[in-house]
Amino acid sequence: QVQLVESGGGLVQAGGSLRLSCAASGRTFSSYATGWFRQAPGKERECVVAISWSGNTYYADSGKGRFTISRDNAKDTVYLQMNSLKPEDTAVYYCATVRAEPHRLYGAADEYDYWGQGTQVTVSS
Numbered sequence: 221q222v223q224l225v226e227s228g229g230g231l232v233q234a235g236g237s238l239r240l241s242c243a244a245s246g247r248t249f250s251s252y253a254t255g256w257f258r259q260a261p262g263k264e265r266e267c268v269v270a271i272s273w274s275g276n277t278y279y280a281d282s283g284k285g286r287f288t289i290s291r292d293n294a295k296d297t298v299y300l301q302m303n304s305l306k307p308e309d310t311a312v313y314y315c316a317t318v319r320a321e322p323h324r325l326y327g328a329a330d331e332y333d334y335w336g337q338g339t340q341v342t343v344s345s
Contacts, residue, residue, distance in 0.1 A: 221246050222245070222246040223334075224242055224244055224315050224317060224334055224335065225242070225243045226240060226313065226336040227241045229339030231344065234306055234343055234345050236305050237302060238302050238341060240256070240315075242254065242299070242336060243297045244296045244297070244298075250273055252319050253272050253273060253317065253319075254270065254271055254291070254315060255269065255332060256268045256287075256314070258311035258312065258313045259311055259314070260312075263311075265314070265329050266280065268280050268282065268287060269283055269287055269300065270325040270326060272320065272323050273320065274323050276323050277325070286303050287301065287302050287303070288300070288301040289301075302341070305343045306343060307345045308343075309341060310342050312341075313340075313341050314336055316335045317332060317333070317334050318332045318333045318334070319333070
């Protein structure tokens with residue numbers, strides 16, 4: 221069984237930065253694709269960024285140029301660095317993972333098998 225724990229959320233002013241962490245237990249992140257999703261009140265959960273276990277990345281338009289995903293295999297942790305935050309980035313952020321072929325990554329929530337509990341990010345104007 222895989223467990224994911226997110227951390228690093230909080231309250232930040234517009235223009236500020238946060239780094240979210242997603243720590244895995246139960247297995248290593250190798251052989252798994254991982255994504256960061258967010259869900260704002262009244263909106264659907266959307267993929268912000270995804271990474272294959274070989275290192276391919278996908279960025280949604282909402283995060284391009286501002287968000288960066290990275291991975292520390294030794295720590296079984298995936299990070300989401302968020303810069304130049306905007307009020308519209310306010311949401312609960314989730315990490316998710318699924319066993320995958322090396323270069324595969326996924327942008328749809330229903331393609332992921334394991335989810336963390338989420339961490340709140342609030343950006344004030």
